Amino acid sequence: MNSDQLVHRTHHTHNEEQHDPILQPPQNKPPTPIRSFSTDPIRYMLREQRLLFVLIGVAIATLFFSAFPLTNPEPASSLSSPLLHDPTRDPAFESGSVLPTRRILLEGLGSMNVGGKVPLGLKSKSQRIVVTGGAGFVGSHLVDRLIARGDSVIVIDNFFTGRKENLAHHFGNPKFELIRHDVVEPILLEVDQIYHLACPASPVHYKFNPTNVVGTLNMLGLAKRVGARFLLTSTSEVYGDPLQHPQAETYWGNVNPIGVRSCYDEGKRTAETLSMDYHRGLGIEVRIARIFNTYGPRMCIDDGRVVSNFVAQALRKEPLTVYGDGKQTRSFQYVSDLVEGLMRLMEGNHVGPFNLGNPGEFTMLELAQVVQDTIDPNAKIEFRPNTEDDPHKRKPDISKAKELLGWEPTVSLRKGLPLMVTDFRQRIFGDSKDNSNAIANAEAASTKMFA
Ligand SMILES: NC(=O)c1ccc[n+]([C@@H]2O[C@H](COP(=O)([O-])OP(=O)(O)OC[C@H]3O[C@@H](n4cnc5c(N)ncnc54)[C@H](O)[C@@H]3O)[C@@H](O)[C@H]2O)c1
Numbered sequence: 471m472n473s474d475q476l477v478h479r480t481h482h483t484h485n486e487e488q489h490d491p492i493l494q495p496p497q498n499k500p501p502t503p504i505r506s507f508s509t510d511p512i513r514y515m516l517r518e519q520r521l522l523f524v525l526i527g528v529a530i531a532t533l534f535f536s537a538f539p540l541t542n543p544e545p546a547s548s549l550s551s552p553l554l555h556d557p558t559r560d561p562a563f564e565s566g567s568v569l570p571t572r573r574i575l576l577e578g579l580g581s582m583n584v585g586g587k588v589p590l591g592l593k594s595k596s597q598r599i600v601v602t603g604g605a606g607f608v609g610s611h612l613v614d615r616l617i618a619r620g621d622s623v624i625v626i627d628n629f630f631t632g633r634k635e636n637l638a639h640h641f642g643n644p645k646f647e648l649i650r651h652d653v654v655e656p657i658l659l660e661v662d663q664i665y666h667l668a669c670p671a672s673p674v675h676y677k678f679n680p681t682n683v684v685g686t687l688n689m690l691g692l693a694k695r696v697g698a699r700f701l702l703t704s705t706s707e708v709y710g711d712p713l714q715h716p717q718a719e720t721y722w723g724n725v726n727p728i729g730v731r732s733c734y735d736e737g738k739r740t741a742e743t744l745s746m747d748y749h750r751g752l753g754i755e756v757r758i759a760r761i762f763n764t765y766g767p768r769m770c771i772d773d774g775r776v777v778s779n780f781v782a783q784a785l786r787k788e789p790l791t792v793y794g795d796g797k798q799t800r801s802f803q804y805v806s807d808l809v810e811g812l813m814r815l816m817e818g819n820h821v822g823p824f825n826l827g828n829p830g831e832f833t834m835l836e837l838a839q840v841v842q843d844t845i846d847p848n849a850k851i852e853f854r855p856n857t858e859d860d861p862h863k864r865k866p867d868i869s870k871a872k873e874l875l876g877w878e879p880t881v882s883l884r885k886g887l888p889l890m891v892t893d894f895r896q897r898i899f900g901d902s903k904d905n906s907n908a909i910a911n912a913e914a915a916s917t918k919m920f921a
């Protein structure tokens with residue numbers, strides 16, 4: 471093949487109507503002009519199925535723009551196109567309460583509604599949620615509610631104060647997983663939300679296992695890695711022995727940093743600080759709940775918390791031990807009220823902190839009276855010297871939760887205490903083998919009150 475042929479072949483590759491230069495040697499015909507889009511647009515489009523590709527492209531574009539319209543038929547302020555959602559225009563962002571993370575886009579997609587239909591593949595799916603300390607008192611009730619809502623729940627617990635029995639009714643449910651793990655060690659899981667409850671909560675236990683700081687740090691690390699929303703269960707103990715009454719979230723507290731309770735209250739204060747630092751510095755979505763005294767079924771028996779102490783003592787016909795003069799006050803919230811508040815906080819747009827407690831205030835002697843009325847009117851009261859740094863009064867100001875979460879407790883002490891007594895009686899005297907299921911059913915019924 472000489473150089474003329476080479477030139478000739480190169481030329482013909484642009485025009486298939488020409489003879490194959492190998493089979494038929496080139497003849498001295500004038501070369502056919504190359505047809506391009508600019509010289510002969512119709513023939514150009516009809517060749518090599520170009521028209522078909524163009525039509526397919528037009529069809530795809532039409533489908534796409536009808537599914538995700540760029541123009542907004544609603545008022546501009548409503549930001550109805552979630553793909554165009556500008557997090558900096560979110561009122562929560564403007565108020566500094568929420569920083570943008572990938573969740574803003576995902577949530578927008580989840581709630582997306584186009585012409586009354588949710589586009590295929592964008593339906594809001596159930597969430598995968600970690601509950602640390604989920605085998606404990608509050609955690610197990612929270613797990614019941616999340617599972618009932620249709621979420622997938624992973625419980626992390628080292629069973630320091632929690633019990634598998636609290637969750638036994640979920641074993642075998644494919645949406646439920648239980649991992650024995652100590653939160654002071656890191657763990658990697660793909661989740662959407664983290665409810666961080668793992669922490670010994672009673673004086674008897676927290677003196678021996680202060681997990682607040684390292685556990686919280688690890689869970690914040692997990693939230694950062696996977697872009698999950700993180701809720702910290704802090705405590706009214708951050709107010710210490712308060713000089714302001716009732717306590718609003720704006721009050722900074724009066725805490726002894728080196729006292730016997732400090733591993734708990736200073737630990738929770740540090741946990742709040744870490745949460746806010748991760749939020750402000752790294753954009754992690756955090757929520758902070760300051761929980762006031764909570765009672766209900768599945769509380770640890772004999773763990774030193776006043777309601778469980780009194781109830782167990784009255785059932786066993788032992789004297790009710792009152793520390794100090796019994797005039798110190800506390801407020802007691804039933805566990806289903808707390809769980810409702812925690813879930814509203816997690817799903818809402820506000821970081822907090824939020825007080826979650828029942829503003830009904832009782833002295834210890836008044837509480838003993840309610841326990842006597844409920845269990846045994848002849849129960850005796852025994853006075854003991856008060857414990858160190860015991861706060862004199864405690865009562866939540868819940869105006870902020872009422873206004874921003876639309877939440878307030880609904881179960882009074884006289885209504886909630888008998889539910890707890892039934893559970894304690896069964897556990898102390900072994901009246902029933904399958905108590906967890908009964909409680910879960912009762913909780914499911916009580917959630918209807920909030921629906
Ligand atoms: N119940 C209340 O009145 C109250 C009040 C204020 C704050 N809180 C907070 O709510 C949360 C739950 O309290 P609760 O009353 O259910 O207590 P709980 O003791 O019943 O539950 C705590 C759970 O955390 C687990 N846990 C403890 N340390 C752990 C660790 N290092 N790793 C993994 N799991 C661990 C325990 O085994 C238990 O299951 C706690 O963070 C507590 O500080 C509770």
